[in-house]
Amino acid sequence: MTDAPLSLYHLLHELDTHFDQLVATIEQAAALYEAHQPPTWRFQHASSNSFWLREALLDMWHQQGQDGRETRNYIAVIAADTALIDACHHINHAKARISDLLAHIKQAHPNALNDAKSRLPHRHPHINDVLRKSGFARLHLKQCWRQLPIAPAPVSRVRLAWYSSGRSIKRISVQEAEQKLLQLDSDAPHIRIQLRKLANLPSAEILAQVQPQAPLMRANLFFVEPLDDGHTRRALNIAMPLIVPANEGRLPHLKAPAETPPTTRTRAKRRDEKLEENVYLPSLRVFRYR
Known part of the structure; x- marks a missing residue:
């Protein structure tokens, strides 16, 4: 056996391991959310079940006919306790490891990238449901490794608005x-x-x-106290739920965006x-x- 196949074998095995770790961190965060049901605001959802976060975090697959450049977004704000925030950080770390590993595979073994993307769905806990709904399952890289936005400190208010000039x-x-x-x-x-x-x-x-570029949602965060660098606000583009520290167990003041993005600059x-x-x-x- 040559060194190259052996190296690829180990990379794919490592990818399997990291993907299992990612799913485990998602399960942990989802279980915490479902058990405590922290204050949550969801864009364009008047009501929601407690399982929506699990479904959003596990949505890492192409659907039939989906443009590979498009992603499904889950705009929300969650007032999380320390345990849930830590669990979300673990998700981001796991996502970063997979991103780095896939980049390594693409560089070292470019012909193996499609194989890497197609093997992971079979490790997904809800693969049968995904296959039934979409007809096939293939890893959507952007949806797999995109990070959860996490506020670094308590937030007094969040202003959400469309950004359509990108x-x-x-x-x-x-x-x-x-x-x-x-x-x-x-x-x-x-x-x-x-x-x-x-x-x-x-x-x-x-x-x-x-x-x-397609319109995206931008969140302007206003912190309760200045950060260590002196900044009192921060702007984030968000495609996934925004996690903010629960300030006295409630959501910060929210200014919701328009239902649809503007048609002009x-x-x-x-x-x-x-x-x-x-x-x-x-x-x-x-x-x-x-």
Whole structure:
């Protein structure tokens, strides 16, 4: 047996072990929540059963037809006691270990990543239910390793609001933009126009390809006392339940978000915006820098 297969065998065995540990930490946290039912606010849920947190934490699987870039979110605020907070930290540590290990497998054995993702569902305690509902079960990496947001200190109030102005910006060269255009219908008039525009640019110019991001929920936390670094507030993007220390056994004051995200930009443009206002290559969402 060669060293490479032996190394992969040990990595997959370690992945199995860490995944079992993750499920165990989730079970522990869910049991604590269900036993004590701490004060909870859930977005768009007038009522809830005590098992919803368990279901949210165990939701780590692709559903049939789901875009791999999309995730199912569970927006909530839980006023947790020390035991539940510690259990949530254990979940985050277990998630981080799996994330690091999968990154190692992807780097050392890239062809084995799909095998790693497909073997874990069979260790899931509710695999039969998942298979019946979705038709198949495959690990959703983002949903598997995304962290639970945990407030580091008691919070007096939480303001929740949609953030819909996010975007990712990738720097690309003129040559890369040309190749992307040529992969489209290069005989189409609108593509030829963009190719001519591109030909007028210096070959060394760097362009920006912009991808709008899906709206996300942002929580602004206002702490009861300043943190050690002097800060009195902190902003977090949340896709999972926000865990805050129970201050006198109750939730902090909450300002709930709108039911749906805004359809237009809600933030003013920065004065130091580095991109031109108008798109230069519409088919690629490519802008020039100012």
